Amino acid sequence: MARHDPHSPTTRLLFIGYVWPEPRSSAASGHVMQLLHCFLEQGWQITFASPASEGLHRAALNDLGITERHIELNSESFDSFVRELDPHVVVFDQFMIEEQFGWRVEKHCPNALRVLETSDLQSLRHARHQHLKALLATPTAESNMPSLFEQPHTSLFQRMAGSDLALREVAALYRCDLNLMTSDVEMQLLTTAFNLPPALLHWCPLMPEPALPTPPGFIERAHFLSIGNFRHAPNWDAVLWLKNAIWPLIRQQLPQAQLHIYGAYTPPKATALHNPAQGFHIMDWAEDALQVMAQARVCLAPLRFGAGIKGKLIDAMLCGTPSVTTPIGTEAMHGELPWPGLVATNAAAIAEAAVRLYRDQTRWEQAQVDGWRLLGERYPRDRHAASLIQRITELRDRLPAHRLANFTGAMLRHHQHKSTQYMAQWIEAKNRLA
Known part of the structure; x- marks a missing residue:
């Protein structure tokens, strides 16, 4: 990776977080931390700001040399803060943050490169969730479950395009100079169905550290594991599907097997599912996700909707733990390489795959090797880190030309700024008349 030139001015980067990163609680926060480490390695001066309250497991950014700043929504104090900082690069964490702060950055730092860290396409996740809800309302939901995973881009576009969420999200993508996408499948959806210019997108998947050197082998492991932040709707849906449909089928064939479900911010509705007699254990937050993953024989990730790529499945590969998931789980994860486990589309098939992988040492060991190959x-x-830094550096060098080619983005930024300006003038006039 290219290193910072000590003779050049230090790049000032402002990262505006949707939340304070908790890398041990969610893959999205883990990706934020990976990005921050990439920027630190360049010797850049980084300020992380967020309007969110601090979570239980937040990373100590100060210890890394990152300046922390609490900011407020709709506050003029942000104006003076960003004006004084005068960043060269501003990274918005998810499109809602760009909506809230993008126009203020445009007003006070018009020459700053605007980067959106998407994490995933939220409008895609929402559309799939609505599709699932409609399917579950039918009497033949389970038998028709495979239809969830057979949506071509034209169908996805039709489900997404009319939603307020998609209109807002795609507008934010246009307003930014560069959008970081973890999923190349979502990049294809945006460029083909939504006609977003490819020049606005950059593939930046998860960038994990090397795999565990000597994880436990097949004989040393036992039981199944599922993991994920309970606040994330796809994870909670997966837990319910496991509880109500998949796990009973697995226990019929493996009556001594246990399922350990880990997740941050465990709500009472999840705790209520805890049932040791059925081998169904709600384990709360895992302080070391890789440690518990490395003890499990099989990772279960029966995701019926979602977007982006899945941190839990990357963790499984790092630990040499084969997984059983759905096409939503594998989407954009493995390209043309074999999946390190098994993939199925309904409860019976997932249970069958889980039992087969749990019992078959030869298949299990091959899946483990496939996972390490996929990571490499x-x-x-x-x-990926070098590619990201190179892309940002190149865009900074030719930003005027890049923006000229994105007239739609310039138009949207103009109207966003004008609408907030008119609203401020209207409020001021109304206050004078009061």
Whole structure:
């Protein structure tokens, strides 16, 4: 990776977070931390600001040399803060943050490169969730479950395009100079169905550290594991599907097997599912996700909707733990390489795959090798980090030309700024008349 030139001015980067990153609680926060480390390695001066309250497991950014700043929504104090900081690069964490702060950055730092960290396409996740809800309302939901995973881009576009969420999200993508996408499948959806210019997108998947050197083998492991933040709707839906449909089928064939479900911010509705007699254990937050993952024989991730790529499945590969998931789980994860586990589309097939993988040592060991190969070929940290820094550097060098080619984005930024300006003038006039 290219290193910072000590003779050049230090790049000032402002990262505006949707939340304070908790890398041990969610893959989205883990990706934020990976990005921050990429920027730190360049010697850049980083300020992380967020309007969110601090969570239980937040990372100590100050210890890394990152300046922390609490900011407020709709506050003029942000104006003076960003004007004084005068960043060269501003990263918005998810499109709602760009909506709230993008126009203020445009007003006070018009020459700053605007980068959106998407994490995933939220409008895609929402559309799939609505599709699932409609399917579950039918009497033949389980038998028709495979239809959830057979949506071509034209169908996804039709489900997404009319939603307020998609209109807002795609507008934010246009307003930014660069959008970081973890999923190349979502990039294809945006460029083909939504006609977003490819020049506005950059593939930046998860950038994990190297795999565990000597994880436990097949004989040393036992039981199943599922993991994920309970606040994330796809994870909670997966837990319910496991509880109500999948796990009873697994226990019929493996009556001594246990399922350990880990997740941050465990709500009472999840705790209520805890049932040791059925081998169904709600384990709350895992302080070391890799440690518990490395003890499990099989990772279960029966995701019926979602977007982006899945941190839990990257963790499984790092620990040499084969997984059973759905096409939503594998989407954009493995390219043309074999999946390190098994993939199925309904409860019976997922249970069958889980039992087969749990019992078959030869298949299990091959899946483990496939996972390590996948990590090495598709997720090399240094290559993706270098590509990101190069893209940002190139865009900074030719920002006027890049923006000129994105007239739609310039138009949207103009109207966003004008609408907030008119609203402020209207409020001021109304106050004078009061």
